[in-house]
Amino acid sequence: MDYCLDDEHKTMRDLARRVAEEKIIPARAELDEKEEFPWQLMKELADSDMFRVFIPEEYDGLSGRTLDLCLVIEEISRACGSIAITYAASALGALPIIFFGSEEMKRKYLPGIASGQRLGAFALTEAGAGSDPSNIKTTAVRNGEGYQISGTKQFITNGGEAEVYTLVAMTDATKGSRGATAFVMEKDTPGFSFGKKEKKMGIRSSSTRELVFRDCPVPSEDVVGREGQGFIIAIRTLDRSRPGVASQALGIAQGAMEAAVDYSRQRVQYGHPVSSFQSIQHMIANMAIDIEAARSLVYTVARSMDNGDKNFAEPAAMAKVFASDMAMRVTNDAIQILGGVGYMRDYPVEKMMRDAKITQIYEGTNQVLRNNIALEVLKRKALRE
């Protein structure tokens, strides 16, 4: 389908596809098996300027458009969902700085992230604050010119590998969600350490770790936005990043369908390739319909964000929910089409299913996002009455 992509969109997508096919596909199985952080591939992505895609031109980036980032994430995910999230988590860490940071903060942090020399990360989740981020316990106490941060963040993508962390801590617990503040913290801050690396079902080459803060000093200029805005910054950041998760799911599904179609044409049973059987053809058709529907939704949301639409939270959530549920269906069917070999780790589709699962969980579980979507629908109805 023609999505009316402009030349820049196509240039970014095509180069991302080249990097994915030439560099990522040959390495993905071993990185998954060894649960090894993909530094070499991060360097390849940096050399091809992929980290500049989500940074505006004024800060050594090349675009900053949501659709460009979505296209790149989709192409990388088509090869490997784990490499894609390692890349996309850097974008997630940079988003609060891009949209809420001071000019000085942008000049200080964004060029390093754009060059790929420094990875970013975003830290909101805690043991007691997942779907309910208002329950965060990490504190930031005013101390002369700055703050001292203490507490523990959990399940942080790029933890231990990233250099620049955007995090949310309570500056005034008595004010509830209005008492949260967002900060940027660098990896070498005194008192900042990392817990163990989590062992995961999928996205295994990515790093997921605890961040431990013990009286970490942060200067006032590293406050993102203003004191008390932390919660809204976190919510708006995730609203903005959800099309990226949707693109990750979309790319994984695309890769799974391609693997299933290729296999179905080669595998002969009863004297015919299994692709000639109607039961297989209908599975392929359902995959194709599902994927194209998700792509239409993701690209449309991304484009409306790039056009300056302010009401993107609901459609962005829809795109994330739809694409991630779709990716689970498609990867599940892809394994079914490959049959026994699909279940084996020698073939890529079982990994795709493991990688797809997380997209239903992180950056807002699909259940919480459905709550939010329903609330918006009901609110609109109530306003009309």
Next chain:
Amino acid sequence: MNVFICMKQVPETPSVEIQEQSGTVVRGKGKPVINPSDLYALEEGVRLKEAHGCRVSVITMGPPEAEESLREALALGIDQAYLLCDSQFDGSDTLATAYVLSRAVHKIGEPGTIICGRQSTDGSTGQVAAQLAQWLDMPFAALVNRIEEVSEDRIKLRRLDDEGYRTVEMSLPGVISVVKEINEPRLPSLRGLMQSKKAKIPVWTAADLKVDPARIGSKGSPTRISSAFFPDRTRQAELLQGAPASQVDQLIDRLRSAGAI
């Protein structure tokens, strides 16, 4: 120092077709790409730029569509591209092509190191680099697999030999042809791709290059291809019977009669 890369646009290998009568490769069929061997020359040029601050130019003789491949080369980090394009160049063999390239080198001026790929995937003669050196009256080193040292007027190289490699020193300006062992070509960068789309690529005709009309095109090309064909790849399999020792005897007999041993 000025580094020149001579590059050719060729049809992607799986889609090559040969014109029966002339024995030449049919153009316009198959996706045009940078000759794979020239990617190593381009990479080596970019590395010389990064290590020594050389100014690197790429020259292609070819149809207007070759501009696309020149832009790809620019995206890799090459500073300047030149397209040599004129219907009078049509039908040029390696000698005439090398002559036209030599005229472009003169026109740009002050050559230092001129790097060519080992050979093209379409013609596969591997002659242009040597003939270019001859036209330019410069020294030539073929099959280079490492540039060890380079200065303004000398270059130290390692080149493949029948039984290994040898290290040679050559005065500059000079021409080298490189083999794929010399480096691993990089992918383009996004910034490079975006800038390359805006780059101005001069197109030079026969008149611009002040070439001798008798030395270009079919007229200037002494090469005649007597025939060209795809190799016959049919295979025959035969299963030997009997005890292992007797099978070995039969095998030796057959290899002897086929002249293989």
